[in-house]
Amino acid sequence: MTAALMDGTAVARRSLDDTRTRVSAYRETTGRTPRLATVLVGDDPASHTYVRMKVNRCRQVGIDSLRRDLPAESTTAQVVATVDELVADESVDxxxxxxxxxxxxxxxxxxDAISRGKDVDGVTANAFLDMANGHEETFASCTPAGIVALLDAYDVPLSGKHVVVIGRSSILGKPAALMLLGRDATVTICHSKTRGLAQFVSEADIVVAAVGRPELIRGEWIKPGAVVIDxxxxxxxxxxxxxGPAAERARLITPVPGGVGPMTIAMLLAQTVSAAEQRES
Known part of the structure; x- marks a missing residue:
């Protein structure tokens, strides 16, 4: 068996096209353009690359962007104060x-300084609580939302399926588990210190790897015909x-890069437009 690739770039492109259409309609109706503000603290090269990518995607779909770059030595209070200013800024969605x-x-x-209406990355405690309770008052965490959207795009059934999520971060592993549980999957959460990890993975219909350890999940662990989201x-x-070894056993698998990453940005921009629309409703 050779797995088919789940092309996150292609699925994200369709989402971005839809977002571009929504931005145009919003601008015609309201006379203003949705705006996303980014806050970056420090000089981490990868973080600067990610922010630059997001700003470029904003430009491509017609969303305004506003950057706030702070020095690495900034205090928590100074970063919170910057977020507070953006919360109060009526031009920021x-x-x-x-x-x-x-x-x-x-x-x-x-x-948690981000207001509910502007938390388009779904990172606040309120967003996590709403996901846990099945409420939709806040926006979903973007990477988990992108994972679910990618599964939907490839018609992967979730109800009744056994999903193993490897990773327990508050912005990826845990919210992904909650979102999949909300779609009636049976979810097992594992992590880098889980004993017998191979056995858990081998029983999964769907594997979501989000632990941040290169090639921790071995190909021979994958159940034949499983769906693998990396x-x-x-x-x-x-x-x-x-x-390589996982693709020999799986039915569907995401590449790295080009799988989950593009979906994350697509969800972020879609939710930014939703935030703008909700302010007008």
Whole structure:
């Protein structure tokens, strides 16, 4: 068996085309353009690359962008104050705080300073609570939302399926598990310290790898015919799954890059337009 690739770039392109259409309609109706503000703390090269990519995608679909770059030595209070200014700014529809931030910053305090209506990356405690309770008052975490959208695009059934999520971060693993549980999947959460990880993976109909360890998930662990979503991105364009061996057993698999990553940005921009639309309703 050789797995078919789940082309996140192509699926994201369709989403971006839809977002571009929505931006145009919103501008014609309201006379203004949706705006996404980004907050970046420090000089991490990867973070700067990610923010630049998001700003470029904004430009491509017609969304305005506003950057707030802060020095690495900024305090938590200073970063929170910047977020507070953007919350109060009526021209801003969505706020993205790029993570990770420098270790001395209290990320949770910064995230939770974002108002519900502008939390288009779904990172606040309120967003997590709403996902846990099945409510839709806030926006979903973008990468998990992108994973679910990609599964839907490839007509992968979720109800009753056993999904193993490897990873427990508050912005990826945990919200992904909650969203899949909300779609009636049976979800097992594992992590890098799980004993017998291979056994859990071998029983999964769908594997979501989001642990941040290069090729931690071995190809021989994959159940024949399973669907493999690799949300990891490590140095050298390597995911969390040993791609070649896994592709020999899986039915569908995401490449790295070109799988989950493009979907994350597509969800972010779609939710920014939704935030703008909700302000007008």
């Amino acid at each position: 969505g706020i993205l705080v790029q993570h990770p931030m420098p270790g001395h910053i209290d990320e949770r305090a910064v995230f 949300a990891g991105y490590n140095e050298g364009n390597v995911g969390d799954v040993a791609f």
